[in-house]
Amino acid sequence: MKKNTHYLFRAFVVGFSIVMLMLTNLTVFQREKLMSTPANSRRLAGWDNQSLRGGIYARGGEVVAETKVIGGPRRYSMGWAWGPIVGYLDRRLGATGLEASYAAELSGRPLLWSALGFNLPLTARGEDLVLTVDAGLQEKAMRLLAGKKGAAVVLDPRTGAVLALASQPSFDPATVSRDWEEISRDEAAPLLNRATQGLYPPGSTFKLVTAAAALSRNPDVLTRRYFCPGELKLTGYTVHCLRAHGTLDLARALAVSCNVTFARLGLEIGNGALAAQAEQAGFNAGLPFDLPVAVSSFPRGRPGKGETAQRAIGQGEVLATPLELALLAAGIANGGVIMRPYLVQERRLGAWTVGKTVPERLEVAMSPGVAKTLTELMVEVTEHGTGQAAQLPGMKVAGKTGTAENPHGKPHAWYVGFAPAGAPRVAVAVVVENGGSGGTVAAPIARELFETALEVVR
Amino acid sequence: MRKSEGRTTEGELLFSAIVLGLLAFALVWAAVQPREPLAWLYPLAVSLALWLAHIVLGRLELCADELILPLIAVPLLLSIAVLYHLDRRSAFWQVIWAILGLGSALAVVAFLPSVASLRRWWPLFLVLGLALLATTLFFGVEVYGARSWLVVGPVRFQPSEPAKVLFSLALAGYLAGRKELLMVRGWRVGILTLPHPAYFGPLVLVLLLALALMVGQRDLGTALLIFGLFACELYVAAPRLDYLFLGLVALAGGGFVGYRFFDHVRARIDVWLNPWAQAGGSGYQLVQSILAVSAGGILGAGFGQGQAQLIPAVTTDLTFAAWAEETGLAGSLALVALYLILTERGFRAALAANDDFSALVGVGLTSLFALQSLVILGGALRLIPLTGLTLPLFNYGGSSLVSTLISFGFLLLLSAEGPAA
C-alpha cells in the first residue's frame, strides 16, 4: 500500500510538471503569436491606460495621429486620407493598421522589453512614429481614387520607402467607431486595404515578369522577330489580341501588349521558369512589411499549354497585390534589386531617435543587364505604346499597362512604372477595379502621382 | 509526541506568509480606485484567524505537520488580494468563509480523538454524500449551466463540495476492510481478471449512482473528480494493474458516451479541441483564459494591472488566469509548486498513518485536492476540457473553501497520529 502511495504521488508530480511546462510554453514560446491574434484585440487596445500613447507623423512632420493625455482619445487630424496606413484604434473594436502592428512601440513597450514579460511600460510615454509617407502625396492618391474601387502604391525604388499607400473606398479612423454599423455592412469593403491585401490578376503588367524570365535565359529573344496573327489556338484555351499585330520585335510586342507573342514566350520557357522568375520578384512568399500583406501567387506544378500561356500574360491563377507589383517596378528601376518596403522612417522618444530604418535588400529579382533592357522596353511603352497617358514633359517614364480580365465584370485597369527612366526616384503601381483599360484609366492616375512624388523625392 | 519548540517552524513560515499576503494586498489596494481603508480588515482578519489557528495547534500539543498551515495561508491570503481586485463582494465573502473553514478545521483537530475513530461511520458518510447530491436534484439552482447549487437566503452553496469529502471517507471505510477480498479473482475475460462481483459490485453501483447524479446535474467537473477519487483510492487499496486498466477504459467509455449523448459535454469537448474557431462565442472563456495567462509573460503585468475582467467567471473558475496575468510565469509557477508541495505533505501524512483506514483517508483527501487543482489548471491552460471547478483555496467559493480546509484539518490530525517524525 505504501509503495502504491508513492507511485500515486509520482503521478501527481508528473501532472503538476505538465501544467508547469504548459505555463512556460504559453508565457514564453507562444506569447508573441497569441498576443497578435485577432481574438486578442480587446486586450491590446486596453494596453494604453498606463502610458501616453505615441503619435504618428507624416514625412514632413504633419500630425497623423496623436494622444494628448494618458488614456485620452486618439485624434486623427487628416483621418480620411490615412485609413489604409494607420488603421484605427478603438476600445471596443480593437486596433488595425500601424496602430496594431506598432502597438508595443506606441504604448512604450519596446519589443525586447515585452518579450521578457515586462508588461508595464518602460517609459511614461510611448514612442512616436515618423513615417516615410508624404502627406500631400497620400491625400492626392486618395483623392485620385475617390469614388472608385482601387489602390495605389508609390515608393522610392532606391530605398523601399513608401511615399503613399492608398486604398479606396476607405474609412476615417477618427469616426470609425461611430460609423461602424455602416462600414461593416458596406459591400465595397472599406476596411480591406486593397494596396496590401487586395489580390488581383495582374494582367499584362505580368508580361514584365515573362520578359525578364525570357531575357535571363535567352538574350536573343530581344533581337528575334515574332509574328502575331491575332490569336493563338491551344488545347483548352485560345489567346486573343485586340487585332493582328503582324510581324514585330520584343520591344514592339511589349509596347502594344501583344498577348500572342508573350504567350509563345511563356510556352517556350515553360511554367517552371515563369514561376521561378515570379518567386524571385516576391511571389509565393510572405512579404516583410509594416502592415499585413497578402501573398501574391503564381502556381507551381505542370499545367497544360493553355494554362501556361494564360499565366504568361498574367491571367489564369496568377494573383498579385498592388504592393507586389510596385516592388516589381521598383526592382527593375533599381538595377534588379528590390529593397524591403517600409512605412516607418524613425521611432522617437521625446527628442531622441530610438530607431531608424536602414534600407535593406529584399530580393535580387533579375540581373542589372536584364533590368536595363526591360527599362528600355518600358520607355517604348510610354513613348509609342499603351502607356502614353503617363508621359511627363522633359522626362522619360518607364511603364507598363494592364487590362486584367476577371469574372466580376469590366477588366481591372493596371499601371506599373517608374520615373525618371535614367535615374529612377519614384515607382508606382495603380489598380482600378473594373476600371476598364489600363492605358486610359490607370496611366493618367500614375502620371499625376509621378508629378507630385518627383517633387517630394529629389 | 510533544514538541518542545512550540511549533517555531510553523510560526516563522506563517509569519512570512502573512507578510507576503499583506504586501500583495497593499499593491492591489493601491492600484484599485476608489480606495477603501476599511478593506484592510479583510486580509487582517484572515491573518489573525491563521495566527490563532497556529496558537491553538500549539496548545493542543500535537506534533502535527508544521508546514501545512503556512502552505495553506499563502494561497488563501493571495486569493483575498486577487479577488479584491476582481470583485469586492467576493473578497468579503471569501474572508467570512475562510474564517469559518479554519474554525471547522481546528474543530476537527481538537475534538476528534483520531481519524481511525471515524471508520465505523462510513455507511453514514456514504448516505449523507448521496443525499447532499440528491438535494440539488430537487432544490437545485442552475448556475453557469450546472444545476449543482443550493440557495439559502444570500448564501449560495454547492453540496457537491462537502459530498466529495464525505465520499472519500466512505470509500476509505469500505476499502479498508475489504482490501484482501478485492484482490480475489472473479470472472476471467481474456487476459483480464475481473474482481469478484460480490465485493466489487456495491462499489461500482454507488459510483455509477453518483456519476448519474452529476451527469443529470450537468456538473461534469465533479463527475470527473469522483471518478478520479475512486480510481486513486482503489489503486492504493487494491494494487492491481488490471483495475487501473479497467478504470481507464471506463473513463474513455464515459467520455465517449458523454460526447455522443450529452450536448453540454459535446460542447465542452468541441471548444477544447478548437477554441479559436469559436473565439467570440462558446470558446470565449477559454480563449480569454489562455490570452490572460500568455499576456502575463515572465514577470507579469503587476498586481492590480491585469485585465482579468475580460474573462467570464473569473472569480469562481479562472482566478488562476488572473493571477498568471498579474504575476507572470514567476508567480504562476510558484503557486503551482506550492500546490505540489501541499500534495506532498498530504501523502506524507497518509504514509505515516498507523492503520489502513487512516492511510486511505489521507490518500483520498490529498488526491481530491491534487486532482481538483490539476483539473482546473489543466482546463484553464487547455490541456484538458475546461470544467466548472474551483481551484481549492484560491478561487471564490464558500462550500469549496470550507470543505478544503476541513479536509486539511483531517490531514493535520493524521500527521499528528503517526510515529513522531
Ligand SMILES: [Zn+2]
Ligand atoms: Zn498580338
